[in-house]
Amino acid sequence: MTGSLNIVILGLSLSSSWGNGHATTYRALIRGLDAEGHRVSFLERDVPWYASNRDLPKPDFCRLIYYSDIGEVIENHAGLIRAADAVIVGSYVPTGVTVIDAVAALQPRRLCFYDIDTPVTLAKLDRNDEEYLARRQLPVFDTYFSFSGGEVLTKLERCYGARRALALYCSVDASRYRATGEAFDWDLGYLGTYSPDRQPTLERLLIEPARRLPHLNFAVAGPQYPEHIAWPSNVERIEHLPPADHASFYSRQRFTLNVTRSDMIAAGWSPSVRLFEAAACGTPIISDAWRGLEELFCENRSIIIARRSEDVVAALTTMNPTDRRALASAAQATVMQRHTGEVRARELVLALRELPEAVNDIRSTPQPISV
Template sequence: MRIAFYGSSLVSAYWNGAATYYRGLLRALALHGYDITFYEPDVYDRQKHRDIDPPTWCKVVVYAGNVAALKDAAAEAANADIVVKASGVGFEDDLLLAEVIAASRPGALKIFWDVDAPATLAALKEAPNHPLRRALASLDLVLTYGGGGPVVEAYRALGANACIPIYNALDPETHHPVPAEPRFAADLAFLGNRLPDREERVEAFFLEPASRLASRRFLLGGAGWQDKPLPENVNYIGHVPTADHNAFNTTPTTVLNISRASMAANGFSPATRVFEAAGAGACLITDAWEGIEQFLKPGEEVLVARDGRDVADLMCELTPVRALEIGERALKRVLGEHTYAHRAAAVDRIFRRRLRAQEAAE
């Protein structure tokens, strides 16, 4: 079966937090026999910051950032059995959605795949005439990067025919334990781009503990923090390519996950970083959010902090031996239950069941 997937970028993780999710899930889906083409616009300098070559398991089509090129790319949806428009493509998202729906052939499965459900739902609730809101009834299915029951209920209330969360996961071939690298040495490391929906929480969960624990070493990676005032014991290293994420996670004593405010409030939204860190065997501290126990067991496979004081206290209590034990248990858990192979098997069942139902209805 052929999938036409319209997303932000598969070949570049630059200002593109969904890259790991796309890569892991689509590679695993390809093993189920899907012929996948990923369409991405040439915007935000992502093509200048490619961190992987076009893969063998998916054809990548990069189209120019103009309306004519978008329409040409969208027209290719007519050749697919399954058409996916992701959220946050980054160039004329509403027009792209309309064009791929119009181009999809009768009988094709039409899907909106939301990789930032809290932000999308907030926009839909504020704008009753939002193009996506009007299009929901014409879509067969909404899949989401996370969100659990609250997101499913919200999408159904807005008119979606069905909504199913497909959570982040681990790609063991990409994220796995590696030897430590001195340049990433720290007592606590955090990796995340500077975003309005996250900055206040980074101040509370990362910078406040750094100020409290002046003798400890803190490592900050991610784009956009260069003009942010930082405590002297914080080493800022800028954008960290995905090829370095394993060492970034493996080397420090512990690493920190800080959810964006909307994700934390919604719950059931584990960030990609959670599985990257666990897959590297890292000891992870995460901010508290509802549903964490569905993925990792607090206190045994992950440490949970309610605020910056908790982070500092956990760091002071943590021994190197316990950190290693937590990391080992987290790795075992995600390999057993939370790989992209697990997620792709679920998606494959969803696709095939719905296509059979549509064929039967014709």
């Protein structure tokens, strides 16, 4: 398989970043594919909560197709799927199990899965929760692309029956995430949708430091936070921040906070796209700790790893501007070399080129593998 590729992706959402991190991940990757000369068609289920919050309804870097159900996909887009060099189904696609079965039955040349939620997916499968992926379906995919790397890849192959598991980390669109040069409004900020398992860490690493440092300014941007949370008066709340405003938000912080979901911490090697976005904007990062983080960013050289409220307080009150800028520059250099959309697109294309075209008349769907 040489030349430009024709790729079809069925994903959660490209058009709306409201309440999900998938949109920005897909946007960076697909913009990278477009820049490399490849063609992408993205199929998105038309659901009301995204339809009413679309910040990219008509992308100029791919073809975006909305559909009402899988029957419409099969009726109107079977030819598109069969003609593609590769078809990729993403995690959290509505009625994902049915979608995967239907797409597999069309016998695409190459069928892959892109899991932007790998630790969550595996935890769900272990509970027999098959919301968007059934255990029996893992061996159907030619490659299982995983948001998580490290030992998770071995587990996918040995315990869950994936034919081939490869890390495909999220990435950043460096043309849109860069320093804006604006003055600082906040000493520490956080961008993320509310999640019950992240909230204790947010309490420890942002809310408690805000209480201890009433003379400093803090911000938390993201939807779905419960009304009962007691925000200190020096914490500004921003309900939703569209991607177009992310670079400005990061650029107006002296430091930004990264908080990781518990499933991601347990798995390790699961970087959030927020890490790469903030670093691309030249904003120093304070992050919670998890295995694999220091393989991406060097502690105290390109990132501060905070385990206690005191670690955050120390960073905000003792680090001088020169050291703060050096920390940000080191992280930015790492991201520009290894984690842009163009870099990730090249990794994806290289992996797809290594796959043979399917020759079986019918893709088998093996029985569940006992773990």
